[in-house]
Amino acid sequence: MTPFGTRLAHAIEERGRFCVGIDPHAALLHEWGLDDDVASLERFALTVVEAVAPVVGIVKPQSAFYERFGSRGIAVLERVVEESRAAGALVLMDAKRGDIGSTSQAYADAYLDPTSPLGCDAVTASPYLGFGSLDPMLEACRRHGGGLFVLALTSNKEGPEVQHARTGDTSVAGTVLAHLRAANAGAEPVGSFGAVVGATIGDTEEDLDVNGPLLVPGFGAQGGTVDDMARIFGRASRWALPSSSRDVLRAGPDVGALRDAARRGNDAVRGLGA
Numbered sequence: 001m002t003p004f005g006t007r008l009a010h011a012i013e014e015r016g017r018f019c020v021g022i023d024p025h026a027a028l029l030h031e032w033g034l035d036d037d038v039a040s041l042e043r044f045a046l047t048v049v050e051a052v053a054p055v056v057g058i059v060k061p062q063s064a065f066y067e068r069f070g071s072r073g074i075a076v077l078e079r080v081v082e083e084s085r086a087a088g089a090l091v092l093m094d095a096k097r098g099d100i101g102s103t104s105q106a107y108a109d110a111y112l113d114p115t116s117p118l119g120c121d122a123v124t125a126s127p128y129l130g131f132g133s134l135d136p137m138l139e140a141c142r143r144h145g146g147g148l149f150v151l152a153l154t155s156n157k158e159g160p161e162v163q164h165a166r167t168g169d170t171s172v173a174g175t176v177l178a179h180l181r182a183a184n185a186g187a188e189p190v191g192s193f194g195a196v197v198g199a200t201i202g203d204t205e206e207d208l209d210v211n212g213p214l215l216v217p218g219f220g221a222q223g224g225t226v227d228d229m230a231r232i233f234g235r236a237s238r239w240a241l242p243s244s245s246r247d248v249l250r251a252g253p254d255v256g257a258l259r260d261a262a263r264r265g266n267d268a269v270r271g272l273g274a
């Protein structure tokens with residue numbers, strides 16, 4: 001199986017680096033003139049897939065917005081995964097999973113095994129039970145050509161209390177980044193193990209070059225700009241995936257308007273890393 005890093009590099013080359021988040025917020029369902037029920041969830045999510053999955057390199061459904069409808073919401077999420085991949089987009093499941101190793105194995109089986117109903121190209125993970133607890137997910141990525149995006153410096157204002165905490169000279173975020181750098185050592189053109197670094201974090205002294213992709217949420221609705229990303233990421237922006245949900249989704253429900261919004265986002269970040 002071709003490694004995720006290689007597949008991602010092709011996707012960026014062919015379609016661009018912009019990632020669209022498929023997050024059916026209750027407020028957005030309302031803005032689209034829909035009810036807050038599972039039929040509306042399905043209409044919303046599949047309209048977004050139809051509009052953006054044929055044109056962007058990667059989409060990121062946030063699992064929580066589907067989970068809140070129970071098993072029927074998860075069934076919609078399965079269709080989002082399947083139809084996005086059929087339209088040629090990579091699917092990054094935003095589930096932010098992390099647990100003791102034996103349970104991490106079950107998360108790996110759920111999201112990274114291609115035979116699973118929710119099998120995706122990549123998944124987000126939380127390292128706060130210790131980076132080593134994610135080993136079953138890393139191993140599944142190696143086996144199946146999947147990718148993992150591990151929280152390092154998140155876009156929310158509460159993140160620093162944990163992520164900037166230091167032991168000796170090293171911050172929690174620095175430790176996560178060092179583990180990712182080791183996991184990606186020697187990979188070409190880029191590794192399969194990415195970091196999540198918000199567009200809103202401001203200047204950082206951490207070395208963001210992990211020879212892996214950087215998922216960069218916080219672009220758009222949370223205030224992050226292209227200039228911020230160019231400044232914060234420097235040469236690491238070569239593999240940055242700026243991600244936006246609400247900013248694009250507000251353009252719906254018209255398929256053409258949604259697609260235009262995705263194209264505008266893609267164009268805006270094209271020059272990053274040049």
Ligand SMILES: O=C(O)c1cc(=O)[nH]c(=O)n1[C@@H]1O[C@H](COP(=O)(O)O)[C@@H](O)[C@H]1O
Nearest residue numbers: 021062124154155198217221222244245246
């Ligand atoms: O992992 C993520 O995607 C993520 C990490 C982070 O640090 N901040 C963050 O906002 N996210 C996710 O990115 C999306 C941001 O949505 P918008 O603010 O609407 O663009 C949501 O799905 C968040 O859960």
